[in-house]
Amino acid sequence: MKIVTINDVAREAGVSISTVSRVINNRPDVGKSTRQKVLSAVEKLGYIKNTSAASLKQHQTDFVAVVLRGRRNIFLTDLAERILDIGKEKRLRFLTEIIDEKADEFETVRRLYRERKLAGVIFLGSKLEGHEKEAEELEIPCVFSSIEAKFLNGKHISSVSIDNFSAGREVTDRLIELGHRKIALLGYFGSVSDSTGLRFYGAKESMEKHGIAFDEQLYEECDFTLPSSYAAMSRLLKRREDFTAVFASSDIIAIGATKALSDRGYTVPGDVSVVGFDGTEQADYCIPSLATMRQPSEQMAHMSVELLLEGMQGKEGRHVLLPPKWIESESIRKL
Template structure:
């Protein structure tokens, strides 16, 4: 019998079972009693020597984050660390610049720290295709899909970025906007930016509209300051635009400030839609229209999948977490084309 079997018989998650067996807090009395009843009924005994050796020979879970200013990542990591702590797994966070190689960082961490597992936030799938093979520990991509990579130890939990980006642009089109600018990441370095770009292209194509990427797409880092600069470049190149879709909320925040500094109102002059659903967007004036990713669910499922791989040797799992569009106050119906 394994921990996974106990989880199935008790009706509780693997993480909950692990906390009970390790006598950890944050477990309800009902859950503790039910798990212990299953343990007693089936005469389950953990191999304490193996457990001791496992704890001595590893350094818990590594969390590799690509992009230090991503507020969505900060929210997800907060949930992840709490879940790991409750399950008895220490965690170490590694922050990388958006241009750095997260797979090389993982290989270095494996050589020096021997983690039990790795969680990646922000990733370039081409780097995984080229160099992930030597990484043998269970891993999960959080916010990006690894479904097409084919590694048995690499799972993923993500949102359907292409579909969500397409819907965001279509929301603007439904309001009458056609002259739409896009602020997004570098597609060569960010799979998220590439996938959302595909969604943008799909929206234009399905509505029979031409999309001139050289004119309508401005590359930006996922940061407020970069969103501010990108918005200025878009206005200089396309002064007639009536709406903007930013591929992250932090870029959208910077864009709104840039519009204000140019004497333009949101949404009176230009409508703005973001992506992520970070808390800050709900406190802006106007409240930001955005695609909300479920950070809490994404964190929980990522940890559950990783710990099942660590504890039970489960194979790769790839899940899509539903998103929601929040209408906010930063868009309006276009009644008259701006010159």
């Protein structure tokens, strides 16, 4: 569903924009038949009046939406804070929405657009699978931060992320170099439109390269929360106990998994090595401190704002990949 503007209503009704404006503002200087044509077009297109437009002197404001999908994702909340701080230095005014992982971020943006004509939007943790057309039809500058979106069509779309596939492959390469061949995966696989889910496809490629068959019995799906990761690790331990390493698709998943291992008498890294992903502050304060693949959150935040400003200036969108950094810490050991 695209954002419906007053121009669309005017085109549908075959009248001028000023006529539509007079009708939706209940002005009396419009004929009955013309008024009915406009109201029919409003109903057909699903147009909702921009409630703040009457007080604005310009068509668009400089309000920018930041929509974070995933209330308990500590990497994304930290990234959002960095984006807000950097954006304020650029004199951007933000409308921030934090929504549940199952909520529709595109409907959120359409609502915000109707309430306040947005100059652009930054998405964090967006789920693009099945929503490609909605993203392409938004018609305002869009930046997908932490999600690679180069497969989308639209000059108004930019993205900044790491190469999650290559990063997942590198994590697994490093575990194999330490002698681990029974590696459990905790998190989820995703499609090309969900770049976070590509981390485990990179892990599978690494295994195949080293002659290790991927064992589905050593994979457990979970979301990015402590209770979910703790439960997933517990299920895996009931099924298999022969793995020597765990690759978790986020630090928070790794922390939950480590707690589950400890509660069942396993030591990290003595019995099981554990690797996370994201490089959050929490990873440094775990006991033991967590080995992880660190995403460059500060650089990612700066680039998110830069790409948004470029889009607001009418420039064509770009898709940027930044290099992550491997952090070897106390939660892994050589066999």
